[in-house]
Amino acid sequence: METITENMLNVTLLEPRQKHPTIFARFDELEEGESLTIHNDHDPKPLYYQLLGERGNIFIWEYLEEGPQWWKIRITKRITGEQEETLGEIAVKDLRKAEVFKKYGLDFCCGGKKTVKEACAEKGIDVTKVEKELQQADKNPAARPLPYNDWSLDFLADYIVNTHHSYVRKTLPDIKAYALKVAQVHGAQHPELIPIQQLVEEVNKELSEHLVKEEEILFPFIKELIRAKDRSQSPRAVQFGSVQNPIDMMEAEHESAGKCMEEIRALSNNYALPEDACASYSLLFKMLNDFEEDLHIHVHLENNILFPKAIALEKHLNP
Known part of the structure; x- marks a missing residue:
């Protein structure tokens, strides 16, 4: 019986021993950029990992239908030279997807240079679930996020x-005070x-020094690069x-602070409050959670937008 119609393969019509070999053969016949859609009566997740293991990261896997009776998956062969986007690049294009990364504990700011597959493999997370939710995020009604990627570097x-430096300076002294108080009472x-x-x-020591270095050294130089570009001049030697x-130093310090916050989250079991938690205990964990959320966006704006653009600008001025 013919099982291929308009580049769709109805796997349910194949004998079990023929299923994966047939799918692999059909995938191998695809030209770059072409797709094969498979129709199955269960989630073919094992096929994803087998295809990744035997063919490498040369395909895009997209769920079109997910049960309960039928599963339909479109498999597209990547175009040679087309690089898979990193966590940071994905978040720059659509910050809604950062919510998916946060849900699974995937670091899109300090660890933003990893691909989704690399980050999931490191943490032992089911990459098909993450990719599925990222695809779903495309279908969610878009809020109106701030257009960070469109702003000039000085702005x-x-x-x-x-926004973020001010928040750190305002919030960290209170977090320090409550952390000490709660440790003394409940430790x-x-x-x-x-x-x-x-x-x-x-974290307080790291970031207090860090903010000063950015405000007094790095950010002024980035603004000088912009002025040099506007005047068609070369930037001054520094x-x-x-x-x-x-930038390398700032990114290393971002990673150090980020790891501290990860440790705090792990030690607190994701900020879970014990039954004997007092108001100060509850407030401390709320402040820590909010601080970490802000730090993720703060570092994302620098590591994934400001810094790469500053490096590219300098290279443009000094080819």
């Missing part, structure tokens, strides 16, 4: 200072509060050489 730098019953308080101190050098 974006000022926004980061006025005997909940020993994890002691390292949490120490990690808060570490002690640190290329803008890449302070």
